[in-house]
Amino acid sequence: MSSNVIIGHILISVGAAFDFFGCLGLLRLPDVYSRLQAATKCVTMGTMMILFGTAVMTASPWIAMKAIICAIFIAMTSPTAADALARGSYLNGVRLWDKSVVNAFKERAEEIKYESGEEK
Amino acid sequence: MTFVYVIAGILAVSCFMLLYRIGHGPTTSDRAVAMDILGTIMVGFVCLSAVARKQEFYINLAIAWSLVSFIGTLALAKHLEGKRLDE
Numbered sequence: 554m555s556s557n558v559i560i561g562h563i564l565i566s567v568g569a570a571f572d573f574f575g576c577l578g579l580l581r582l583p584d585v586y587s588r589l590q591a592a593t594k595c596v597t598m599g600t601m602m603i604l605f606g607t608a609v610m611t612a613s614p615w616i617a618m619k620a621i622i623c624a625i626f627i628a629m630t631s632p633t634a635a636d637a638l639a640r641g642s643y644l645n646g647v648r649l650w651d652k653s654v655v656n657a658f659k660e661r662a663e664e665i666k667y668e669s670g671e672e673k
Numbered sequence: 674m675t676f677v678y679v680i681a682g683i684l685a686v687s688c689f690m691l692l693y694r695i696g697h698g699p700t701t702s703d704r705a706v707a708m709d710i711l712g713t714i715m716v717g718f719v720c721l722s723a724v725a726r727k728q729e730f731y732i733n734l735a736i737a738w739s740l741v742s743f744i745g746t747l748a749l750a751k752h753l754e755g756k757r758l759d760e
Contacts, residue, residue, distance in 0.1 A: 562676055565724070569683040572714055576687035579694055579710060585702045588694075592710045603717040607724050607732075616723060619732040627716065627739055634709055634746040641753035642702035 561610025568602030571595050584650040585642050593635040600627055677725045684718055705749045712742025 575595025582588045601624045608620040643662055691714070694707040716735045723731035751758060 561724075565676075565680055565721070568717065569680045572687050572717060573683050576690040576710070576714075579707065580690045585700060585706065588703065589706050592706060596710050596713045600713050600717040600720075603720050604735075607720045610724065611727070613727075613729065616729055616732050619729075619736065620720065620723075623716065623720075623732065623736045623739060626736065627713065630739065630743040631713060634743055634750070637747055637750035638702065638705055638709065638753070641750035642700070642705075644755065645702065645753045647700050647702050 558610050561606040564602050564606030564609060568599040568604075568606060571599030571602060573599075575599060584653075585647050586639060586649065586653075589635055589639055593631060597627060597631040600624075674725070677721060680721055681718070684714060684721070687714055702753060705746070705753060708749070709742065709746040712738065712746070715742075 572595065575592050575598075578591030578595060579588045582591055604620045604624040604627070608617040608624075611617055611620070640658075643658055644665065649656060688711065691707045691711045695704050695711075698704045698707065716739050719731050719735040719738060723729075723735070748758060
């Protein structure tokens with residue numbers, strides 16, 4: 554085996570481990586927001602690792618280039634989607650866990666509800 | 674080739690965890706989160722296919738899948754927020 558194949562195997566293994574533990578967090582954590590945090594961070598990192606491993610170990614430069622483009626795209630879109638989901642679920646009325654310490658979005662959410670009430 | 678099978682097995686176990694969360698999630702938001710993550714894991718699966726088969730079009734599939742998954746998640750979030758899709 555050449556060195557780039559070994560590096561690619563290591564990267565893909567680490568990525569699969571990140572994916573696994575992210576999904577374990579989504580299974581085990583208590584409420585929507587902590588689940589969202591664990592799953593999004595771990596799975597984004599894991600899938601990007603798999604993409605970089607593909608880019609390293611493949612022979613064709615076109616596959617490598619497209620894999621890196623896809624990794625950059627995931628790095629841009631996944632936090633955006635997670636933020637939208639968290640905001641949507643808070644405004645939908647999903648409550649935080651009982652033992653949560655801080656809620657930085659509370660005042661802003663009340664403002665948003667007030668504004669949308671005025672429009673109607 | 675054994676390597677690809679092992680990694681695909683790990684990803685499949687992750688997918689089953691997500692399916693449990695989709696089935697048993699207490700709220701709609703849990704299901705939406707699990708759907709989003711399922712889309713991201715599928716991108717990893719498709720890349721693994723590109724590694725195994727050494728074909729270029731699998732990577733095109735991965736890019737398209739991540740785009741569609743992103744748009745779908747944004748639509749779900751907007752629906753959860755209680756707005757219509759054109760607001």
